[in-house]
Amino acid sequence: MRRALVLALAVPFASVALSGPSAFAVGEDPGTTANDPGTTAKDTAPDGVLGADDRQMAANLEKRVLDPRLGADVSGVVLDAASDTVLWGHHASTALMPASNVKLATATGALTVLGPDHRFTTKVVHGHGTLTLVGGGDRTLTTADLTELAKTAAAGLKAAGVSTVKVAVDDSLFPEPTLADGWNTGYYPDSVAPVRALVVDGHGVDDTSLDAGQAFAARLAAAGVTVDGAVTRATAGPHDVPVARHRSAPLSDIVHTMLKTSDNDIAETLLRATALGAGRPATFEGGTEVVRGVLSLRYGVSLAHFEMYDGSGLSRADRIPAATLAEILDLLTEPRHRRVLGSVLDGLPVSGEAGSTLGPEWGRFDDADSRCAVGKVHAKTGTLTGAVALSGLTQGKDGRWKVFSFVENGSTAAPNDIKDAMDGLAATVNGCWA
Structure with a gap:
């Protein structure tokens, strides 16, 4: 059923976003609210119906994704977390170099195989x-x-x-x-x-x-x-x-640190340990094989066009579509996964959070377009020469949690300018940059 989302995203989106069920929602939890990205909202809109705020957000993204700073090779998607409706997409099934967004897959695999209480x-x-x-x-x-x-x-x-x-x-x-x-x-x-x-x-x-x-x-x-x-x-x-x-310390704490600071070395160690935990050789190949199995067989995440060669995302051979990154993040909004995957959600850097990769020391969310989203975006960064990514969650203007992923490859703009444009896309999803 999850494959239906990726297949749908293979179709080009019109300027007004298309929508449809991704079929990986689990139903609503009557005890949850829209104020926590780890919960689902109770007021799920009918499938295929976008509210006025979502229509405006999609229209803004359709223009802003063409920002020259992002270059021509951009993949993006936005989902409604509660209904799993696709709100907007732009070449979302195109596999691009995701940089450190690979750590989302690594963390999910490690926590699932080893458990959040595992200690080394x-x-x-x-x-x-x-x-x-x-x-x-x-x-x-x-x-x-x-x-x-x-x-x-x-x-x-x-x-x-x-x-x-x-x-x-x-x-x-x-x-x-x-x-x-x-x-x-x-x-x-x-x-x-x-x-x-x-x-x-x-x-x-x-x-x-x-x-x-x-x-x-x-x-x-x-x-x-x-x-x-x-x-x-x-x-x-x-x-x-x-x-x-x-x-x-427990693995949950280690994953939290890895994501906040995008620690490459921790990520590579976790990939090896995940392989061992599943009875596979503690090699790059063993680790990536187990992560693929966890994503596909345990969680139903589509691996179409998914290529992973390390745990950190430093490999320039890695390729992951924005649609797949969004599927991984969407798991974090399902209460049934909170015990195991909660540290992934908690470890996502928050816009403007000092000491994280979205902190002011990295020049994030500090321009006129994105400053309004400080404290409102939870997202994993990714930066390599020729690749910048930002994938996470934010509460939209309508109060509902949105899952998003943006990946660009090959832009010739200055890295800080690319990141400013990416932050602007996230602020658009949040709705504060209307």
Whole structure:
């Protein structure tokens, strides 16, 4: 039934938006209101009927999507969250490079497979005179966490009468390759580090595992343990004795952080962990295969023209239609998905929110057209050279929640000008830029 939406969007839209049921609504919850994007409104309009506010919004979008700053290759769609009526569309089934909007798919897959309460465990084990730091895929591990691991390990060693050890790191949880298809060489290690199961403080270095091991060794030395030689890479043995462990925050918190700041490294780690959680190899291919299965089989999202090669959206080979991104976001408006996917909704940056990718420090929602929408738009950003995307939710002028997705590729305008035009489209959906 969801495929009906994508097929409908393949038909060009007239200047007055067409509409029709997407067939993925679940019925209304009598206890919900229109004031929360995670709920459905009770006053659902009849299918195929657009109110005056929606007709005006669609007419404005039809003109504003032609803004020269956006270039000629633009895909967009707006849905009514309660009825799943398509309010407006522009080449909505055309697959374009979505940049970091891929993280919406990654987050949905990770939360569904692993669960929002999942935690990542980093361990220290001892055997044959070696302490091995074993990576568990915790991309949020900090120096303070390593310090506690070292203190605990040092106390155990001293109690056993051991004062000198070798130190090794085990990052075998995530196999090679560490770089995805479609990543430009200029992306790593700064925009994204080669993907490994062990990292500290999110360091952007080529070998995050050895870097973390060296930091751990330094903390051991500070705790009074002599470290013999350089840190090496090894695989922990089945009979090694556990001496310390650290558990991350819940996955829901990690997803929240990933989306607010568009953290590429967290996204790539979550893709690998999702593969493992589904019993697949912890590779890019394994992860994207599982995400595709979750979207299609669990949630009924159409994968027509959907191509995903990494978890962050840095791959220039990724292609996702705006219609598909809107379908993923529409899941967040269904109360039955709130427990599992709630952190995706909560993690969407809010227009004008400092510290997020829609904050004033990034020049978002700060011009005459979009300033009126500050605090009113919840959306995931996406930015690569040659690709800008903005997909999210906002409450329209009629008080009803709208799901939208806009993606452009190939504009030659300045990046900030493109983002201003995108923000203007979102403000149009909100209705404050009438």
